Amino acid sequence: MDFKEELKQYQNLVNGELAKYVETKKCPEEMLNRSMEYSLMAGGKRLRPILVIATYQIFKKDIQECIPFAVAIEMVHNFSLVHDDLPGIDNDGFRHGKPTNHKQFNEATAILAGDGLLNYAYRVISKNLEDSNKEDLSKKIKTFQEFSEAVDKMIRGEFVDTEVEGKQISEETLEYIHKNKTGALLTLCVRMGAILAEAPQEDLERLTSYAEKIGLAFQIKDDILSEEGDEKVLGKPVGNDKILEKCTYVSKYGLSGAKEKLENLTKEAIEELQIYHEKAEFLVELAKYIKERNK
């Protein structure tokens, strides 16, 4: 199948699963539910849940087992977007070409919707543990543990990112921010897929390396798009990083240096997957897609 077609199928699958968790009943906190739904269903790329599922599929066919964790990670991702956009943090007005949560609703609602989405992820995981067979508990608990640690890293990375805004920072700090703010969650996704599919330790390590490389590639591409992307396609302003003197991979390595690094990382990531042949074809294409996407 064509990659774009397969990606679309995965996205539809994830959107369908997420929709099952949207709460629509009449209740006093109806607007909070609408606010959570607004961000969760705003039409992101669903990269994180897709990574969970596609990694799982290298080893096992029936994906039902990994779905709740795929859903949970997308909830966490959206929680982080809602809070990062808040006036007290990045003060962003648009996301995916739509008003951000606090613009569409209000600040109190956005804070609590973010809290609600983070906590919802753990509701999903706890329900899954409660309904689980005894023999599957051990790997699911390991997954839960890695999940909570990766979310912690993400929050810390976001904090440091906020701290250094407008300041000159070292390459070390840039690396630190990326590894924690974006990298930790992407790596987690691949690891969750592998752990739940009971992949052997050496596969877990190989796939972790793949994830770290595409995670860094993803960030570098983001920085490149922020510099020279198409505002209309991206759905957000371009060139702001330069105005705000943000330290990015583009400001560190220059545009061509960043592109070279992106090229190399993508190549290395794909090499990690050679051993899986056609079973990892989608993940190979995904690495290329991350490099080539225009939004």
Add this chain to the structure above:
Amino acid sequence: MDFKEELKQYQNLVNGELAKYVETKKCPEEMLNRSMEYSLMAGGKRLRPILVIATYQIFKKDIQECIPFAVAIEMVHNFSLVHDDLPGIDNDGFRHGKPTNHKQFNEATAILAGDGLLNYAYRVISKNLEDSNKEDLSKKIKTFQEFSEAVDKMIRGEFVDTEVEGKQISEETLEYIHKNKTGALLTLCVRMGAILAEAPQEDLERLTSYAEKIGLAFQIKDDILSEEGDEKVLGKPVGNDKILEKCTYVSKYGLSGAKEKLENLTKEAIEELQIYHEKAEFLVELAKYIKERNK
């Protein structure tokens, strides 16, 4: 032992356990850690973890098993205070007589410290599950599930509370806010203690009823203190509810009506504990303390 002395001992125990989770190492996100510590160690009453432990002790002596859940619930409680105080929600400047988190640090830090505290609770739980004996997993997973659901209720209650500020609300809505915003977490604490100590179903129900009654009593007492408490003792302004036309149990029933309701609830809560005789003595005294406290 004198109740006040016993309460102090419990508080010291909880503070000692919480201190073990404070992260002090040098790192780029050091200020985030200090911000989380600032709120976590600000010297609350520790009512929630104490409820977990004291309920557990009705059935079992060695409390080690319930400590991580007691710690986790105090983290959640503090997360909710940090976010509720934010400019975008209640915009409060003081808590426990000290500047609120966003006043002491800044808004971005307070948002992320709150997120970090909520997530930390789940890190503690997941670590505990991972280190657990197989035979204890089932009750711990049940506890985790009730935990995540109660936190969800708390967030929803807070949302509705924010929504109705300055509006006339029905008794139903007042009840809804209390049950979710404050009641759910207090009830959870008692239930966690009972579930972890493997209390039989009828005890679980009896103790749930005790928890619901003291939870409501706690809220009514809070409203009474907000109306006629001592600002210096409380560490926050008195009389604001009236000025803001907040709907409270005092505005609904009048001061004497609220006091009567408080009296009855306390009596009923204590009656639920008769069957445990001296084993529940602390919880009996705690119910009286909630009624009589001046802060």
